[in-house]
Amino acid sequence: MRWFYHSMIGYWITLLTISLGISAVIYIFWLHDK
Amino acid sequence: MFEFIIAGVQSPWLLLVLTGATVGMVGGFIGVGGGYMVTPALIVFGFPGYMASGIDMTHIAGKSVVATVRHRQLGNIDWVLGLAMVGGTMIGVEQGVRLLTWTKTIGLSGIVLLTTSVLVMIGLFIYTQIETQAANKVAMQMEKEGIKVGREITTSSLPAKFQRISLYPIVRCKTARIVISMWVIVIVGAITGVLAGFLGVGGGFVRVPALIYVVGASTHIAVGTDLLEIIVSGGYGALRHSMMGNVDFIAVLFMIVGAMFGAQFGSIATAYVRGPAIRYILSYSLILATVGAFLRLAYMLTGSKYAVLSFFAVVFTLGEMFFLCFFIMSLVLFAVRYQKGKSVPDWIPSLVVQK
Numbered sequence: 001m002r003w004f005y006h007s008m009i010g011y012w013i014t015l016l017t018i019s020l021g022i023s024a025v026i027y028i029f030w031l032h033d034k
Numbered sequence: 035m036f037e038f039i040i041a042g043v044q045s046p047w048l049l050l051v052l053t054g055a056t057v058g059m060v061g062g063f064i065g066v067g068g069g070y071m072v073t074p075a076l077i078v079f080g081f082p083g084y085m086a087s088g089i090d091m092t093h094i095a096g097k098s099v100v101a102t103v104r105h106r107q108l109g110n111i112d113w114v115l116g117l118a119m120v121g122g123t124m125i126g127v128e129q130g131v132r133l134l135t136w137t138k139t140i141g142l143s144g145i146v147l148l149t150t151s152v153l154v155m156i157g158l159f160i161y162t163q164i165e166t167q168a169a170n171k172v173a174m175q176m177e178k179e180g181i182k183v184g185r186e187i188t189t190s191s192l193p194a195k196f197q198r199i200s201l202y203p204i205v206r207c208k209t210a211r212i213v214i215s216m217w218v219i220v221i222v223g224a225i226t227g228v229l230a231g232f233l234g235v236g237g238g239f240v241r242v243p244a245l246i247y248v249v250g251a252s253t254h255i256a257v258g259t260d261l262l263e264i265i266v267s268g269g270y271g272a273l274r275h276s277m278m279g280n281v282d283f284i285a286v287l288f289m290i291v292g293a294m295f296g297a298q299f300g301s302i303a304t305a306y307v308r309g310p311a312i313r314y315i316l317s318y319s320l321i322l323a324t325v326g327a328f329l330r331l332a333y334m335l336t337g338s339k340y341a342v343l344s345f346f347a348v349v350f351t352l353g354e355m356f357f358l359c360f361f362i363m364s365l366v367l368f369a370v371r372y373q374k375g376k377s378v379p380d381w382i383p384s385l386v387v388q389k
Contacts, residue, residue, distance in 0.1 A: 007379075007381065015357050015360045018360065031078060
């Protein structure tokens, strides 16, 4: 777990995962019919 | 859901505010308009392509004024450099549009456009990544040895070569602290203008690296000066789109509300970081935008049949904006913690400024 904070690539992956998760929620609730 | 009467679509207004805020923050931080992120997002929200470009360009013109005012307060704008670049860009954009028309007449525009934009973005990503990683290593080494590290570190030797060109008139850019032939600035502006006109984008993502790696401006100066340039080119673009009826001003208003806050935060955030941090974010935005474009293209090339491709295309288009915002906010948060002597990740000290 330490790697996801103290390594730049690890932090990068953590943030990207969170961002894609938020986007997926937005897609499911508001944009699935676009 | 809000009904946008001029555009003839229904779309969630909150997402427009959120998009304005996120792209505003990224744009204020890396000195670009962000058209390569906003236009795809608006298309994903259901706006037709021509309307997405018009709304995007109009909101960029407004947002860049806010960001430029902030950067002027931070001393990040070189007026001589900015105005010379504007001249070159205006000449270049016109030639770029003519080049696009010519490729259309020989029936190549779609393929050439896509190939050029992908090659430019991937090329810039690779060069910026390699140079920034080298600069970051130098900063880390200096930190370890206890040597005071300045706000800017670059390892590129290109600017020195271009600054040696002694074609009259030679101009002194006081804020950027460079002495260079006016022709170099104008020609760099013209070349980036040709690309912008040809690809139909603002061109900030090409101009900022050009200002750093060719002209030799520091990253912070390149960011502020490019935003000044965007006021002129974005303002002209907004006027043209408005005259052609491509702008839904209610949508622009929603985006501007978010962008007002985002652009100010992004601009102020540059005061907390060193040059390589800004260049990292710039290169990430380029590669993420390229991947997003590939996903959307794959969805359309397969006849828009596969819902899973649509899902990934939309999620990635929005996700890249959130990711860049979170990264910028993290950098500011860690910079404040570092300045207070609190613990931060190992990769932070070389990227943020000390008090």
